[in-house]
Amino acid sequence: MSRGDLILMGPPGSGKGTQARLLADGPGWVHLATGDLFREHLRKGTPLGKLAGQQMAKGEYVPDDVTVGMVRQRLGEIPPRERIVFDGFPRTVPQAEALDALLAEHGRQVDRVIIFEVPREQLIDRLAHRATCGRCQMVYSSERPPRVPGTCDRCGGDVHATARADDSPDVVRKRLEVYEEQTRPVVEHYEHAGRLVRIDGLGSVDAVRQRLTGAMT
Ligand code: AMP
Numbered sequence: 001m002s003r004g005d006l007i008l009m010g011p012p013g014s015g016k017g018t019q020a021r022l023l024a025d026g027p028g029w030v031h032l033a034t035g036d037l038f039r040e041h042l043r044k045g046t047p048l049g050k051l052a053g054q055q056m057a058k059g060e061y062v063p064d065d066v067t068v069g070m071v072r073q074r075l076g077e078i079p080p081r082e083r084i085v086f087d088g089f090p091r092t093v094p095q096a097e098a099l100d101a102l103l104a105e106h107g108r109q110v111d112r113v114i115i116f117e118v119p120r121e122q123l124i125d126r127l128a129h130r131a132t133c134g135r136c137q138m139v140y141s142s143e144r145p146p147r148v149p150g151t152c153d154r155c156g157g158d159v160h161a162t163a164r165a166d167d168s169p170d171v172v173r174k175r176l177e178v179y180e181e182q183t184r185p186v187v188e189h190y191e192h193a194g195r196l197v198r199i200d201g202l203g204s205v206d207a208v209r210q211r212l213t214g215a216m217t
Pocket of ligand 1: 062092095
């Protein structure tokens with residue numbers, strides 16, 4: 001088993017956030033999700049949050065310099081002995097290049113990049129039925145609702161349907177388009193570097209979790 005950091009990639013709705021959260025529930029891992037960090041800024045009403053909110057509402061990315069700056073700050077807070085699971089970052093080739101440099105500064109390295117593959121129709125369906133925990137951001141769907149309706153299995157927070165304004169059909173279409181344009185080249189970047197492992201993102205959370213564990217060994 002390797003000891004470096006991990007990048008989880010995949011289009012919106014592919015399940016990477018769910019798996020990253022579950023992995024980071026175990027010891028030794030820290031979850032770094034740029035989408036969660038932006039939503040936190042948005043809730044607090046910071047200037048960065050306002051900018052991110054505008055971009056998120058359109059389904060577009062936050063500029064690279066702003067995103068990388070936020071990750072740089074967060075990285076500085078993570079103890080070296082903890083492994084990082086990156087979720088939703090990097091999303092552009094300049095972000096991937098900046099990440100390599102940032103990690104090197106901290107004496108860290110990524111040793112696995114795992115991409116969750118899910119057909120487009122399924123992504124649209126999952127996002128249309130997504131519900132999110134307001135406290136820990138755990139994601140649920142009609143395929144997998146919380147055990148107690150409205151209550152998060154993981155932290156007991158309130159789960160709301162359509163909690164994410166950017167899950168409306170028009171914004172979802174735009175997010176998938178932006179993913180193909182800007183993030184697909186990142187997948188190719190890691191593939192050329194021989195660091196990419198593809199896994200099937202269909203099926204139950206447990207089935208995907210097992211595939212992820214297999215891909216990490
Ligand atoms: P997510 O929760 O990962 O789906 O992210 C929600 C939104 O936050 C995205 O649609 C983008 O607007 C923004 N965002 C998250 N991560 C990034 C990133 N690495 N680069 C640029 N924008 C991002």
